[in-house]
Amino acid sequence: MNTLLPTTIVGSLPKPIWLSEPEKLWSPWKLHDEELRDGKLDAQSLAAHEQSRAGLDIISDGEQTRQHFVTTFIEHLDGVDFDRRETVRIRDRYDASVPTVVRAVTREKPVFAADAAHLRAATDQPIKWALPGPMTMIDTLYDAHYQSREKLAWEFATILNQEAKDLEAAGVDIIQFDEPAFNVFFDELKDWGVAALERAAEGLSAKTAVHICYGYGIKANTDWKATLGAEWRQYEESFPLLQQSSIDIVSLESHNSRVPVEVIELLRGKTVMLGAIDVASDTIETPEDVATTLRSALPYVDKDKLWTSGNCGMAPLARGVARDKMIALAEGAEILRAELS
Known part of the structure; x- marks a missing residue:
């Protein structure tokens, strides 16, 4: 990226009202069969245009063609x-009914490559695609076959690598792996989590990113955050390992969180994608709010290594709220760009 402080979103945007129920996370589709296929791609084009x-x-x-960031894959x-x-x-936060691994997991054909090619054709700008990370995938399943979280994670890592290479071939510039589980399972993170990531x-030529957040603004996550104390220091477990890893970009939650900004220093040398938009609130940040969040990080990351985004996906928000937050993000980055140049 030649642009200083490039802006992007982390993952999801609200879906149009004709595609699924609005302001509801993981809402079922309203369309079926060919209409659903066309509707998803129309929504994707619309999302690209709005960004x-x-x-x-x-x-x-x-994430317009996906109902859920993990299970759709x-x-x-x-x-x-x-x-x-x-x-x-x-x-370790809430109970959910999940599918079961019953035999060896395999990928028969690419999952998102055609959708990615459609996005590539919709814009001349760089494009980014998110995939679930191996540790977060195993945390969203019941394993009745491998009987080993580590073994299943390595199987998924191989499958994700196949998928990432197909996305790269479809023209994706940045491939992001979502690993909220990195903020929870610290022993596994150290033993095999970063290695599986x-x-x-x-073997990718595309830039690689890992997104680690404290989750959507749903009650289970909000309740968990309330137990974390005055400072959220979970990143101190993952950042030193990621700083030594082959991953290019680390995406973290910052604005309106209790993450001490100085933990970013642990990533020195990596590109940092800073969450400057709160996705757990309908309040629209001002451009100056965004600029202030970005400014606070500059002692800990070189300005040419600082990108900006939201804290997490915006699927549960109203479309107008998400749109205005994206505008604030872009305008806030522009304020700081002008100062830095």
Whole structure:
């Protein structure tokens, strides 16, 4: 990226009202069959256009063709039975009914490559695509086959690497792996989590990113955050490991969080994608709010290594709120660009 302080979103945007129920996370589709296929791609084109009009530099699909950031990918793999459900504790926070791994997991064909090619054709700007990370994938399943979180994570890492290479071939410039589980399972993070992530990103020419956040603004996450004390220092576990890793970009939650900004120093040398938009609130940040958040990070990251985004996805927000937050993000980065140049 030649632009100073390039702007982008982390993952999801709200879907149009004709595609799924608004302001609801993981809402079911309203369309079916061919209409659904066309509707998803129409929504993706619309999301790309809205990001560009808002002034963002790097365009994402807004996850318009996905219902869920993890399970939509898993649905396309062999070896997972979605009719056999078990209740598991997700990221030590809340119980959920999840599908079961019943035999060896494999990917018969690319999952998102055609959608990515559609996005590539919709814009001349750099594009970014998000995939779930291996540790977050295993935390969203019941494993009745491998009986080992580590073994299953390595299987998923290999599959993710195949998918990432297909995305790269479709024209994706930045491939982001979502690993909120890195803020929870610190022993696994150290033992094999970062290594599995590197396996997923192995051999790519595209830039690679890992997104680690404190989650959507849903009650289970808000309640968990309330238990974390005056300072959230979970990043101190992952950042030193990621600083030594092959991953290019680390995406973190910052604005309106209790993350001490100085933890960014632990990533020195990496590109930092700073969350300058709060996705757990309908309040629209001012451009100066965004500039202030970015400014606070500059002692800890070189200005040419600082990117800016939201704290997490914006799927549960109203479309107008998400649009105005993207505009604030772009305008806030512009304020700081002018100061720095």
